[in-house]
Amino acid sequence: xxxxLHPSGAGQKLLVMLIAIALFVAVxxxxxxxxxxxxRLPRWLAALGFLAPVLAAVGFGLVWPxxxxxxxxxxxxxxxxxxxxxxxxxxxxxxxxxxxLRNTVLWVVLVPVLATGIGLLYAALIDRTxxxxxxxxxxxxxxAISMVGASIIWKFVYDNKVGLMSEAYVGLAHLVGQxxxxxxxxxxxxxxxxxxxxxxxxxxxxxxxxxxxxxxKAIPEDIVEAGRVDxxxxxxxxxxxxxxxIRPTIVVVLTTVAMTSxxxxxxxxxxxxxxYDTSVVANEFYTQSFSNQNKGLGAALAVVLFVVIxxxxxxxxxxxxxxxxxx
Amino acid sequence: xxxxxxxxxxxxxxLALAASLGAxxxxxxxxxxxxxxxxxxxxxxxxxxxxxxxxxxxxxxFIDTEGAEYESxxxxxxxxxxxxxxxxxxxxxxxxxxxxxxxxxxPDIAIVPxxxxxxxxxxxxxxxxxxxxxxxxxxxxxxxxWKAYGSVDGVFYAxxxxxxxxxxxxxxxxxxxxxxxxIPATWAELLALTExxxxxxxxxxxxxxxxxxxxxxxxxxxxxxxxxxxxxxGPTYDKWVSHDIAFNDPAILEALTEMGKILRNDAYVNAGxxxxxxxxxxxxxxxxxxxxxxxxxxxxxxxxxxxxWTTLDPSIKVGPEGDVWAFPLPGLTADSQPVVGxxxxxxAFADRPEVVAFQxxxxxxxxxNAKAAATPQGWVTANSGLDSSLLASPMDQLAFQxxxxxxxxxxxxxxxxxxxxxxxxxxxxxxxDYFALGKSEQAVLxxxxxxxxxx
Numbered sequence: 001x002x003x004x005l006h007p008s009g010a011g012q013k014l015l016v017m018l019i020a021i022a023l024f025v026a027v028x029x030x031x032x033x034x035x036x037x038x039x040r041l042p043r044w045l046a047a048l049g050f051l052a053p054v055l056a057a058v059g060f061g062l063v064w065p066x067x068x069x070x071x072x073x074x075x076x077x078x079x080x081x082x083x084x085x086x087x088x089x090x091x092x093x094x095x096x097x098x099x100x101l102r103n104t105v106l107w108v109v110l111v112p113v114l115a116t117g118i119g120l121l122y123a124a125l126i127d128r129t130x131x132x133x134x135x136x137x138x139x140x141x142x143x144a145i146s147m148v149g150a151s152i153i154w155k156f157v158y159d160n161k162v163g164l165m166s167e168a169y170v171g172l173a174h175l176v177g178q179x180x181x182x183x184x185x186x187x188x189x190x191x192x193x194x195x196x197x198x199x200x201x202x203x204x205x206x207x208x209x210x211x212x213x214x215x216x217k218a219i220p221e222d223i224v225e226a227g228r229v230d231x232x233x234x235x236x237x238x239x240x241x242x243x244x245x246i247r248p249t250i251v252v253v254l255t256t257v258a259m260t261s262x263x264x265x266x267x268x269x270x271x272x273x274x275x276y277d278t279s280v281v282a283n284e285f286y287t288q289s290f291s292n293q294n295k296g297l298g299a300a301l302a303v304v305l306f307v308v309i310x311x312x313x314x315x316x317x318x319x320x321x322x323x324x325x326x327x
Numbered sequence: 328x329x330x331x332x333x334x335x336x337x338x339x340x341x342l343a344l345a346a347s348l349g350a351x352x353x354x355x356x357x358x359x360x361x362x363x364x365x366x367x368x369x370x371x372x373x374x375x376x377x378x379x380x381x382x383x384x385x386x387x388x389f390i391d392t393e394g395a396e397y398e399s400x401x402x403x404x405x406x407x408x409x410x411x412x413x414x415x416x417x418x419x420x421x422x423x424x425x426x427x428x429x430x431x432x433x434p435d436i437a438i439v440p441x442x443x444x445x446x447x448x449x450x451x452x453x454x455x456x457x458x459x460x461x462x463x464x465x466x467x468x469x470x471x472x473w474k475a476y477g478s479v480d481g482v483f484y485a486x487x488x489x490x491x492x493x494x495x496x497x498x499x500x501x502x503x504x505x506x507x508x509x510i511p512a513t514w515a516e517l518l519a520l521t522e523x524x525x526x527x528x529x530x531x532x533x534x535x536x537x538x539x540x541x542x543x544x545x546x547x548x549x550x551x552x553x554x555x556x557x558x559x560x561g562p563t564y565d566k567w568v569s570h571d572i573a574f575n576d577p578a579i580l581e582a583l584t585e586m587g588k589i590l591r592n593d594a595y596v597n598a599g600x601x602x603x604x605x606x607x608x609x610x611x612x613x614x615x616x617x618x619x620x621x622x623x624x625x626x627x628x629x630x631x632x633x634x635x636w637t638t639l640d641p642s643i644k645v646g647p648e649g650d651v652w653a654f655p656l657p658g659l660t661a662d663s664q665p666v667v668g669x670x671x672x673x674x675a676f677a678d679r680p681e682v683v684a685f686q687x688x689x690x691x692x693x694x695x696n697a698k699a700a701a702t703p704q705g706w707v708t709a710n711s712g713l714d715s716s717l718l719a720s721p722m723d724q725l726a727f728q729x730x731x732x733x734x735x736x737x738x739x740x741x742x743x744x745x746x747x748x749x750x751x752x753x754x755x756x757x758x759x760d761y762f763a764l765g766k767s768e769q770a771v772l773x774x775x776x777x778x779x780x781x782x
Binding site for chain 1: 422447540541543544601604605607608747748751752753756759760763764774777778780
């Protein structure tokens with residue numbers, strides 16, 4: 001039966017696969033058959049039967065690794081010795097990591113504000129217009145593209161030889177009678193961070209718009225009507241009726257996008273690899289753990305990310321509950 | 328509710344099938360060689376004895392054509408001894424080998440591309456010290472420094488296998504002839520030629536590129552190593568690599584500044600591509616191509632860059648009379664010839680007789696000759712027992728000549744020997760910033776020194 005552990009050739013591999021599926025089906029099927037015979041089983045046992053797999057999955061897949069990561073963050077690069085807070089001290093004192101922290105702050109502030117702002121304006125403008133569906137689709141489309149795909153597209157946009165942005169820059173300069181060659185946009189510190197952030201905003205604005213547009217639709221007609229009767233201008237309607245009515249949703253969108261941008265990894269990894277002073281915590285965590293083989297420092301960066309993200313999540317969940325209560 | 332189990336079961340089965348279809352990708356990399364064909368001339372192989380019915384698993388980075396070339400170089404060993412050599416190549420070798428060793432599923436033989444990874448593997452305690460026969464072969468056919476690269480803490484573990492020489496400057500013989508330029512013999516002559524070319528017309532002398540995805544910056548580290556070896560000398564180079572002197576030592580600063588004379592001078596770079604900054608953005612794989620369009624004269628790249636020419640266009644001839652050719656990057660004087668290079672090493676995780684026999688075979692001239700015969704271009708070794716007439720490409724012959732010349736001061740690629748935080752981290756990053764952001768030499772070296780692991 002050695003081939004079960006060391007299959008060689010497609011036939012044996014296929015066989016092992018089938019055996020694995022059969023085993024999986026048998027175990028889960030057995031579990032479900034046992035549990036769905038309520039008369040023979042006490043309720044608590046049934047509940048345990050359903051909950052145990054989930055608890056085990058969360059425990060082994062999430063809680064345990066998180067604890068190990070926290071423990072590792074106090075260890076050296078091989079995880080052989082405790083070094084106290086040394087890794088954390090490096091993160092908050094060394095210039096290279098201070099730049100990483102600065103960039104992360106830029107991302108977490110700018111992406112949610114810009115994406116939500118653009119999404120909100122767009123949603124309010126197109127609400128109940130003739131082109132609503134088409135307009136929504138256009139802004140939502142980037143959401144359907146993977147982050148890596150979007151990053152590659154934008155990398156071409158910023159390319160200094162064939163890029164759209166470079167062409168536009170050279171063309172504009174030509175209009176005012178200047179002959180220039182396009183700069184290396186992605187090496188232009190500190191603006192290159194903004195160029196990367198634009199990519200994330202481009203992706204996330206569609207999400208913000210969709211959620212906010214739904215919230216705007218849910219504003220009771222009588223309130224809007226009352227405003228109209230009172231003769232408010234469009235701006236007054238937006239500022240004093242629309243925004244206050246969907247405030248909880250705006251907060252949820254802001255915090256959700258903030259969480260996404262805290263985890264921004266794909267965009268940075270694909271477009272600059274964290275070079276040219278553009279690294280963020282999520283990317284640096286990967287680089288330290290896997291390229292530099294410094295497990296301790298990598299774990300410390302992961303913990304920093306984790307700690308920073310907790311208040312955002314708590315706030316997000318609270319607002320989510322509140323906005324559900326409103327409905 | 329009685330129907331629930333059955334439908335749930337069906338759902339589970341469907342999901343499981345879907346999941347397994349998604350997860351089950353074919354792994355075409357592993358194949359086995361079985362002895363076949365008429366009995367070949369086995370005189371050189373009788374010493375290994377009869378190994379029928381045994382299997383040696385080999386794990387390495389080489390895949391596709393390259394992997395096939397390795398497999399065919401093993402074939403005769405299999406035919407003559409009866410052993411089955413099960414070769415597996417993987418792009419993820421560097422990440423997968425530690426995982427496999429930790430999991431207790433180590434291959435019998437691993438071909439490790441860096442001494443650093445070899446040291447990490449030795450730390451696990453699973454690597455066997457090299458058998459006496461291997462040690463004897465290496466003493467006979469390699470220089471002492473090569474044996475040292477395969478040793479950890481004074482114990483010899485891994486025999487060198489392939490090698491590469493990196494200190495070459497590519498050029499177009501036809502362009503040089505048309506302009507009447509001579510191959511420079513010293514660094515000063517190289518600088519003079521550079522100035523001469525930039526004065527002569529619109530064509531800038533050098534082209535360079537260090538972009539390499541997430542490994543961006545590594546080609547620049549080779550440049551720096553070449554400069555350190557020339558301007559600080561071999562002994563200082565060794566101390567610099569082992570961190571017995573600081574990374575930002577004045578000798579290193581001098582070497583980096585010397586490199587900057589060429590690579591950070593907008594009059595000298597970056598021909599056909601852009602300015603100094605464009606070096607950071609240009610893919611290293613494409614950086615030499617402007618030579619073909621007559622847009623630049625000089626491009627420093629390793630011997631293995633020859634594959635890049637023929638990848639672009641198979642009709643390009645690499646050779647002294649061909650479209651492109653290379654001369655060794657000169658030393659400070661005409662009679663000094665420092666070379667930076669790399670290589671891979673054979674680590675064994677088992678000491679069964681057939682593994683020892685195969686390991687010994689890999690360190691022998693017979694294997695080197697078999698590999699040379701199986702490879703059309705792009706492979707060379709520092710095994711002095713190699714019959715260089717078997718190397719089909721002139722570039723491989725030149726590289727072998729450089730590697731086996733006792734007058735050449737050879738040093739292993741320093742970034743491969745440094746801790747990965749530096750050698751695959753800050754060294755790459757800071758040199759990228761050196762070109763992309765215009766950081767000063769001192770700031771670059773200070774930042775790398777600061778990143779050197781303290782524990």
